Amino acid sequence: MSRRGLAAVASVLDQAASSATNILVLVLAARLSSVSGFAAFSMVYVAFSVLLGLNMAYVGQTVVLEKTAERLGPVCRSAAAFTGAASAAAGLVLAAAGALLPGAVGTAFLALGCVLPLVLLQDGLRYCFSALRTPQRALAADTLRLVCVVAALAVQPAGASAARLVLVWGLSALPALLLGLWLLRPYVRGARADLRPYLRRGHLGQRFVVEFAVGNGSSQLAVLGLGTFATPLAVGALRGATTLFGPLNVLFNSASAFAPPVLGRLPGKRAVVRATLVLGLVLGALGAGVAAALYALPDRWGRQLLGDTWPAASAVLPATGAQYAVMGLGTCALLTLRVLAPKATLSLQVVFSLLSVAFLLAGYAAWGVTGAAWGLVLGSALKATAAWWRVHRLPAAGPVCGAARPVE
Template identity: 25%
Template sequence: MRSVLPSLGRRGGFGRRAVVALSVNGLSSMGNLMVSVTIARGESLARLGQFALAFSIYVLAVGLVRTAITETVLAGRVESAARTAVDGARRACVVAVGIGALAAVVGMLLGSPYLAIIGLALPGLVIYDYVKAISLGVGVTKVALAQEALWTGCVAAAVVTALWAPVAPVLVFASWAGAGASIGLAAALRQRYDVLPGWGLDRHQTHVAATFGAQFLVTNGAAQLALTGLASAAGMAVVGAVGAARTVFGPVALLVTTLSSLIVPYLARRRPTTTRARIRTAGPVAVLIFGLALPLVLAVCLLPDGLGRAVLGENWSAARPLLPLLAVEALLAPVALVAFAGHRVQAASTRALLIGGVLGPVRIAVIVVGGVLFGASGAAGALAVLAVLSAGSWWLSYLSLDRGGTRVALDRRTGLSR
């Protein structure tokens, strides 16, 4: 078997990696969209809400590992990328096993097969994303392309089978989760990543990872908690309607997923340290993202009713009015991602935690109150307001990092602040 060690530490050109990443995440979005559409067409709004919660836990776990662990490798120095990538896989397993066990137990207690399935598959799914992100950012890109093509093929086979046979939507979801977990573990073992759970960071490195992880939890974790609160206070059907509307924004989600593994290495190579330098470096990236997302968002908002019903079935009528509001979130989320990536490269973990700590409780309160008072439209409107607030906060903070005399010293070996 080929070792991952010789494969890392040789960063290719940003343009070439961007093309491969777009292809890889295009396949990923295609597979996720096929599963989402199958479930959206075959389940009631209440069961669709269960799926939305389960999928949000998957997104939460993957995002937490990316923020606290994977991006440490991507933001580090070239010469240490191979060793930190292998060690990082063990830390990813620790997080995935913990969240997965909790989700599986809760799913069994509540009688939700979607939660139970995602809990059992989560360790393999998180390792899958870790290997893919490292391969796209600093490793051999064809590894990510091969594993994504295989997973998408497995998902397509499950979806086609469901079209011709009476297969329950939850079984299609189980096929998606099981195939992804199996491929992730196989790819990690083939590349000789260490997949036995373990930590291995010193106190300072643990503090930096925990701070960025906490920041992610109080923002994105708050978003998942808001969904749970919304389901409890306004009903699972409201969550299902929002989830159905978000399904048709899959092409925009492709951009976010693609760029999340490319922006950090791009900014890490330049490491702008002044406001002017950050505007010159990160500004064009944000403008490019917005320009790419805008036509996709407009196309979704103008989707004909016939095509909408073909994608979402009877749930289209509940999702259609929410599209203009969710379009604001779809446009601004990737723009905010650029500024957050800048905080990660500058190792401004305390500042990031502070912003997340302020935005998190606001997110929960606004979404739940909006959903209770105005139903799905209120929840979607709250998401639009929060998207504006989040993008503005992250960019104002990123551009002002040096004004208070902030100086970030980076460890030459790991890229972490000292």
């Protein structure tokens, strides 16, 4: 296999290791916690997911766009330094907010503030290795992260508090962080960190943050809002159900990362649309199939996965499965637009992501947690429909290679 092929395999495996870490963390936390404890942990994990996405958009995506070999060392050192400083500042804010919030949710957010610099910096190094074209180093660090976090959580006692689980989860990132910094050291030795580009107006990451905020972060924040203003149990149910579909996220992200160069070689719009439509149908069918298998899962097996959270999560499985089915189609529609008309995606993300949030909140107000889940389905379905309609109206032009992200 060529060096490029090995790098692609390492990138896919690294994405799989990262996704497996997220899935197993939530599964283990659900099994160890009470329903209310997992709800508090889920609220913290949703907040972390938003911060992780913001860091990926503002820092990570700009790092991987750097093509000048001589600048990679300073760029990677600057990215790591900025991530460390920004996550420390955000951690202080979270710790202060946690000290003011009552009960288990407050102490869990306080714990997140203490460990946030470790987990964000450890994840952020993945983008440095990607820019350096050494994904196998990211894979080594993320595999160690997976082993350490599973081992650390597996030995926690049943009924452990959400704050304790957050601290264990965060501190278990330290070995992987140290390994990642050691693996990065040869590439950044002698380079100087410069944080000023990240603080300037017009930094490219600002545009990526907007796309993330409207495309992914808005629904995450809406779910978090349900826990703050309605009930944390809603967050536990929605997060628990979503966790079970984690392997599909690996496929969505891999398709988004590696399909554009392949599609860019196809001769014209018709060939690109045919390929992405077939891919979308396959991903949609996989989503429906996983949903059917999970819905048929015996309760005792479900409790082995999610503990006391299983009854609440299983109630929204049909809706979550339907959402993942339409996400498969929608992801490929946005992928098509990224290849054929890269500037056409932002307006779709803004309009239909905000609609998804509105449907989520309206569904919860009318029918509770199940209504919220079906509200997300409706938003994802409308976004996918609008994206494919936009593809249909494109002129028959040659493709332009770009990048895409999953529709949520």
